[in-house]
Amino acid sequence: MLPPENVLARDLTEWLPRQRWFGGKDSPIDDLSIGTATELLPGDPGLHHLILDVHQNTTTDQYQLLLGVRRDLPDRLRHVEIGGFPEGPGGPEAHLYDAAYDPDLTRTLLDDLAGEASVGPLRFHHASGFDIRTDLTSLPITTEQSNTSLLFGDDYICKLFRRLSSGVNLDLEVNLALTRVGCTHVPAVRGWIEMDDGGDGEPVTLGLLSDYLHTGAEGWSLAIASVRDWYAHTVPPGEGEWAELDASAAGGDFAAEAERLGAATAEVHQALAEAFGVATVRADEVRASAARMNEELTATCRAVPALAPHAKALTGAFIDLAAQAEPLPVQRVHGDYHLGQVLRTESGWTLLDFEGEPARTPGERRALAHPLRDVAGMLRSFEYAARFLITKSGTVPPESGRRLETRAHAWAARNRAAFCRGYAAAGGPDPAAHSVLLRAFEFEKAVYEVRYEARNRPAWLPVPLKSLAHLTA
Ligand SMILES: Nc1ncnc2c1ncn2[C@@H]1O[C@H](COP(=O)(O)OP(=O)(O)O)[C@@H](O)[C@H]1O
Numbered sequence: 246m247l248p249p250e251n252v253l254a255r256d257l258t259e260w261l262p263r264q265r266w267f268g269g270k271d272s273p274i275d276d277l278s279i280g281t282a283t284e285l286l287p288g289d290p291g292l293h294h295l296i297l298d299v300h301q302n303t304t305t306d307q308y309q310l311l312l313g314v315r316r317d318l319p320d321r322l323r324h325v326e327i328g329g330f331p332e333g334p335g336g337p338e339a340h341l342y343d344a345a346y347d348p349d350l351t352r353t354l355l356d357d358l359a360g361e362a363s364v365g366p367l368r369f370h371h372a373s374g375f376d377i378r379t380d381l382t383s384l385p386i387t388t389e390q391s392n393t394s395l396l397f398g399d400d401y402i403c404k405l406f407r408r409l410s411s412g413v414n415l416d417l418e419v420n421l422a423l424t425r426v427g428c429t430h431v432p433a434v435r436g437w438i439e440m441d442d443g444g445d446g447e448p449v450t451l452g453l454l455s456d457y458l459h460t461g462a463e464g465w466s467l468a469i470a471s472v473r474d475w476y477a478h479t480v481p482p483g484e485g486e487w488a489e490l491d492a493s494a495a496g497g498d499f500a501a502e503a504e505r506l507g508a509a510t511a512e513v514h515q516a517l518a519e520a521f522g523v524a525t526v527r528a529d530e531v532r533a534s535a536a537r538m539n540e541e542l543t544a545t546c547r548a549v550p551a552l553a554p555h556a557k558a559l560t561g562a563f564i565d566l567a568a569q570a571e572p573l574p575v576q577r578v579h580g581d582y583h584l585g586q587v588l589r590t591e592s593g594w595t596l597l598d599f600e601g602e603p604a605r606t607p608g609e610r611r612a613l614a615h616p617l618r619d620v621a622g623m624l625r626s627f628e629y630a631a632r633f634l635i636t637k638s639g640t641v642p643p644e645s646g647r648r649l650e651t652r653a654h655a656w657a658a659r660n661r662a663a664f665c666r667g668y669a670a671a672g673g674p675d676p677a678a679h680s681v682l683l684r685a686f687e688f689e690k691a692v693y694e695v696r697y698e699a700r701n702r703p704a705w706l707p708v709p710l711k712s713l714a715h716l717t718a
């Protein structure tokens with residue numbers, strides 16, 4: 246049983262803005278209502294699937310929540326408690342909580358996927374001919390995420406999309422299409438959950454079950470380990486400045502991996518072109534894109550004044566793009582490409598999360614783009630990795646800021662070059678031959694990052710700002 250809608254809506258309005266994956270943190274919630282409520286498991290504990298309609302300013306976003314209801318809430322679930330009902334002097338009789346963290350309830354998802362269940366408006370599917378194991382216990386992963394993913398044993402990862410959009414989810418669509426054309430750089434899709442109608446006749450994807458690559462190491466962690474080694478690599482007495490050190494001599498050099506990652510990226514771009522086709526944008530459309538990049542810059546400077554000192558240099562890159570505009574080939578791309586979206590397994594690099602940037606509209610995320618847009622995303626990520634330790638921790642050697650900055654720059658430059666080399670050698674458009682386009686894409690992404698960090702992780706804001714200070718100097 247659920248509490249009255251107004252009580253539930255009140256509790257959720259208070260709880261939602263504190264969630265990492267909530268995309269509307271920069272303005273208050275004007276109204277919240279329950280779009281659909283579907284009972285997936287009756288009893289105590291009980292499981293309900295909710296779609297929340299969240300109204301902010303002039304927009305309404307839909308979020309998905311698995312709501313658990315228990316009479317007694319064990320301590321292990323206290324941190325995900327949302328509220329309780331009915332309210333009374335003796336405390337609530339039942340507790341409401343985020344059921345993604347409750348393995349007693351999430352096993353229902355595997356049962357429903359295995360059985361291709363239909364429950365109310367929810368449809369569960371498995372990949373044709375694949376038998377889903379149902380004897381696995383879930384564990385939520387703890388990385389920085391826009392969605393919530395559950396590990397089922399060592400076998401599967403189930404991504405539950407938090408903010409929903411109408412139509413087939415990009416991640417599902419792209420993964421299925423890449424698998425169809427034989428691309429081995431994505432994990433196999435084993436099942437998905439969708440809802441009949443998002444209000445406009447289109448289905449809405451709610452979840453995606455894929456093979457869990459349990460031997461994989463995240464690109465971000467590998468890169469950070471390499472940067473740490475690079476900072477710890479000390480100069481033998483009397484042998485000069487850090488800047489003169491040979492980065493290849495430091496333990497944990499990442500350049501060979503960066504090069505292989507560049508090659509895998511080019512192969513995925515070719516597979517995306519094969520699966521979805523290639524189009525051409527006219528020169529005037531490229532000029533319009535450059536103008537949009539600049540408008541975004543202006544708006545972001547207004548929202549985050551710390552960006553303003555870099556505005557002139559950024560505008561210069563967008564003006565150069567407009568001035569040299571020519572027709573460009575465009576295709577489906579990753580759209581939010583960074584080191585947290587790639588896993589190194591024993592057989593090579595795997596790409597994850599084709600959903601595009603969470604702060605963009607569904608239309609913007611699906612838009613075709615020149616493949617160097619993804620290359621620019623990864624170059625930004627090398628900048629982030631190089632500067633993360635300087636900005637975020639006090640554990641780096643006690644050297645002066647200038648020397649650390651020099652060292653950060655050397656790591657980023659080495660890995661940027663290796664990635665681009667691998668990308669071009671594997672048949673991608675040569676980044677060196679498109680420097681104006683690449684710079685504009687990189688600055689566009691940096692502007693997005695400044696806004697993203699200001700909204701979601703203010704403590705990270707100095708990371709893109711410091712890198713911009715360097716790139717625009
Ligand atoms: N198939 C997989 N195998 C192993 N780990 C995965 C897999 N898919 C995702 N992950 C891990 O989960 C993290 C978040 O996944 P991602 O799809 O990027 O979620 P989000 O859209 O919420 O950012 C990844 O950075 C990776 O560490």
Ligand SMILES: O=P(O)(O)O[C@H]1O[C@H](CO)[C@@H](O[C@H]2O[C@H](CO)[C@@H](O)[C@H](O)[C@H]2O)[C@H](O)[C@H]1O
Pocket residue numbers: 389390391392465581583584585598601602603604622625626627629630694697
């Ligand atoms: O992975 P998501 O699809 O949720 O992407 C969003 O969050 C990312 C951070 O988790 C953010 O990426 C930025 O930070 C990364 C380090 O954490 C860095 O490697 C990226 O280069 C940087 O852009 C991403 O921009 C955002 O859309």
